[in-house]
Amino acid sequence: MRIGYIRVSTEEQNTARQEALLRELNVDEVFLDKASGKSVERPELRRMMVYVRRGDTVIVESISRFARNTKDLLSLVEQLTGKGVEFVSKKEAIDTTTPTGKFMLTVFAAVAELEREHILQRQREGIAIAKTKGKYAGRKPLPLPEHFSAAVALWRRGAITATEAMKRTGMKPNTFYRRVREWEGERNVV
Template sequence: MHIGYVRVSTEQQHTERQEILLEDVDKLFIDRCSGKNTNRPELNKMLSFVRSGDVVIVESISRFARSTRDLLHLIDILTKKDVNFVSMKESLDTSTPSGKFMLTVFGALAELERETILLRQREGVAIAKSKGLYKGRKKMINSEFDRIFTQWTEGKITATQAMRKLSWSKSTFYRRVKERKETQ
C-alpha cells in the first residue's frame, strides 16, 4: 500500500501543492502543525497504520522531519516495520543502498536549513530590538483573570484550577500574578 504524508506548519497554509504530488497514494495523512518534533497527530496515526511492505511517500524530507535525529528515528521506525520511504523532491528511496545513504545527507541539509532560518530570525529580532521596534510577543489577555485571581488568592480554587480556567501555562500564570502583585 502507498501511504502519503503531508505537513504544513500552520492552519492557514495550504496543502494542495503536496496533495497534488501525492494524488496516486492509497491513503493520505495530513498534519497542520510544526515539524520541529515528531509529536504530530497524523504522523503518529500514519506510523501506527503502516504495515510490512507499505511505502510511505512524502513531497520532501523537510515535510517529514526537521532534524536529522528525528528523520533517522522515523526511518528506523519504518524500517523495523519493513516499510520503505520515498521522498519525491529528493528522488530518494530507502529500498536502495544509495537511497539510505542519501537520506542521511538530505536529513542533515534539512536540519541546516531549519537552523539557518532560526538564526536569521534571531538576528532580525535583535536588530528590531536595538531600534526599539520589537516589543516581544503580545501578552495573553484573559478578561477573567481578575475574577479568577481573586478566587485563587482567597483560597477558593487552586493554582492548577486557575491555570486551567484561563487556559494558561504555569509560567504565564505566575508571571501575571507577579505583575499583578507589583501593581497593587
Template sequence: MLLGYVRVSTVEQNEARQIEALKQKGVNPENFFIDKQSGKNTDRPALKEMLAFVRRGDCVVTESISRIARNTKDLLNIVEQLQCKGVEFVSMKESLDTTTPQGKFMLTIFAAMAELERDSILQRQREGIEVAKAEGKYKGRQPIQIDKSLFESTVADWRAGQITARKAMEIVGLKPNTFYRRIKELNP
C-alpha cells in the first residue's frame, strides 16, 4: 500500500502542493497522514499514527525529506523504523528509494545537506538581525496596542462574571497568553 506523509510548519500554511504531488505519484488521498506543525522534532501526531499503521510491504511517499524530518538523525531514525517493519521510503524531490544500497547512501547525504541548508538559513537570519540591531533598524516585535479604557472595563466585566474570559479576549482582540499577561501588568 502506498501511504503519503505531508507536513507544513503552521496551520496557516497550505499543504495542497504536497497533496497534489502525492496524488500524481499514485497515493490514494485516504492514505494521507498530514501534520501541521514544525518538523524540528518527531513528536507529531500524524507521523506517530503513520509509524504505528504501516505494515510490511507498504511504501511511505513524501514530497521531500524535509517534510518528514528536519535533521539527519531524526530522518535516519524514522527510515530505520520503517525498514525494521519492512516498509520502503520514497522521497519524490530527491528521487530517493531506500530499497537499494545507493538509495540508503544518498538518503544520508541528502539528509545532511537539508540539515546544513536549514542551519545556514537560521545562521544568516541571526546575523541579519544582529546587523539590523546594530544599525538601529531592528527593534523586535512591537507590543500589541490596545485601548486601555476598553481593556480595563472588559476585565472588570469579566471579573464581575458578566462575560466569559473568551468573550473578554474577543472584545479586546487578544490571545489568552497576552490577555492574562496584560491583566498581571494591570494589577501587579
C-alpha cells in the first residue's frame, strides 16, 4: 500500500497542497496531523506507524512534514525500515530503498534541523530587539490565586510548609517563588 502522511503545525493551516500531491501519487490511505513537528508524539503519526506493514511505502511532501530534527527523522525511518516499509519524500527526492537515498535522508534531515534552529534564533533576536525598544513585554502574568496572600503568610510564619503553600495556590515551585518575590516587592514599594 502507498500511505500518505500530512502534517501542518496549527488547525488554521491549510493541508490542500499536501493533499493534492498525495492524490496525484495515488496513495491508498492518508494520515493527517495538525500538530507541531518538534515532537513525534502526534496521534496520527503514531497510528500510521502501527498501521503500516511490510511492503508498504510511506510518502510525505517533505521531510519537514515528517520530523523536525535529525534524530527523530532517522529514528522514525529506522522503525519503518525495521517493518519492511519504504520511505519517500517527494520534495527532496529521497527514497530509502537505495544507499544514496539513505545518505541523502541524513543530509536533508540535518539541513531541516539547522533551518529550524535558525528560525528559533531569529525569533529570539527579534524579541530581544523589540524588548530594547519597549515594544515587547511578554505575556501578562496570570492573576494571583484567591488564597495566595493567606498561603504565603502562613508559610512565612512557619505554620505550613512551602509545599503545602504551593498546593493551596496550585503553583509549581519556580512559579510560586517568583510570584512571592514579585508580590512581596510590590507590597514593599507601597
